[in-house]
Amino acid sequence: MIEIVDLHKSFGDYQVLTGINLCVPEGNTCVILGGSGSGKTVLMKHMIGLLKPDKGQVVIDGEDVVPMGAEELERMRRKFGMVFQAAALFDSMDVFENVAFPLREHSQLSEQEIRKLVREKLDLMGLPKTVEDKFPADLSGGMRKRVGLARAIVMNPKIVLYDEPTTGLDPITTDYVDEMILAAQRELGITSVVISHDIASAFNIADQIAFLSKGIILEQGPPEQVRASRHPTVEVFMQTWFGKND
Numbered sequence: 001m002i003e004i005v006d007l008h009k010s011f012g013d014y015q016v017l018t019g020i021n022l023c024v025p026e027g028n029t030c031v032i033l034g035g036s037g038s039g040k041t042v043l044m045k046h047m048i049g050l051l052k053p054d055k056g057q058v059v060i061d062g063e064d065v066v067p068m069g070a071e072e073l074e075r076m077r078r079k080f081g082m083v084f085q086a087a088a089l090f091d092s093m094d095v096f097e098n099v100a101f102p103l104r105e106h107s108q109l110s111e112q113e114i115r116k117l118v119r120e121k122l123d124l125m126g127l128p129k130t131v132e133d134k135f136p137a138d139l140s141g142g143m144r145k146r147v148g149l150a151r152a153i154v155m156n157p158k159i160v161l162y163d164e165p166t167t168g169l170d171p172i173t174t175d176y177v178d179e180m181i182l183a184a185q186r187e188l189g190i191t192s193v194v195i196s197h198d199i200a201s202a203f204n205i206a207d208q209i210a211f212l213s214k215g216i217i218l219e220q221g222p223p224e225q226v227r228a229s230r231h232p233t234v235e236v237f238m239q240t241w242f243g244k245n246d
């Protein structure tokens, strides 16, 4: 579903990505791990054509997005749902309207159809009808994330990109959000790319982990393979976590 080939990106003299190769099969969840500033967000922005590379291909669902113009990008982006670090909900809209927003913007559906789709996705995220008329400010952090996730999947996207979906959440709420990411994958067959700093969460949800450092992917594979990596940088990163938590 996503294939990135020899991707290079610099800002001025600063080389952020220096030959990224990454392949995420349909229906898989790929977690991108890496230190702060390693280029995870820059990589993700290339997937939706928000940044153009200096070199390389970004093939999404069989189409290279790199040469696409504005109109083609707009069409291609409909394949995506996005979940950001801050849930990025509209504070002035209640939960129902937040989730309904993409449908109102991009479809001609009737009010009845919109109600049905919004409820379906809120159900999938375990959010009861009583939250529909609440405003983001009245929700817990975990609930806001789930509303953000319901909104990201309301258009039935093929791919969802998550930028640090569990940052700032306590461990129990993190587990719950992880469950919701897995539910979206299971029920809707969504392909997911998740940027995370949270190794426990990465190991919970990933079919594969890609470890990014100094502009390249040092290791990519199933969680256990990455955990057993003999690459010194990956080893140190894993030991920092597993050394403390085993």
Ligand SMILES: Nc1ncnc2c1ncn2[C@@H]1O[C@H](COP(=O)(O)OP(=O)(O)OP(=O)(O)O)[C@@H](O)[C@H]1O
Pocket (backbone or CB within 6 Å): 011, 016, 034, 035, 036, 037, 038, 039, 040, 041, 042, 043
């Ligand atoms: N538009 C830009 N112009 C110049 N430099 C940029 C731009 N976008 C990102 N960078 C730089 O590229 C590097 C990688 O940034 P990126 O946001 O991808 O890191 P990250 O791995 O997501 O980090 P974090 O985990 O801290 O969010 C950083 O040094 C950042 O300052």
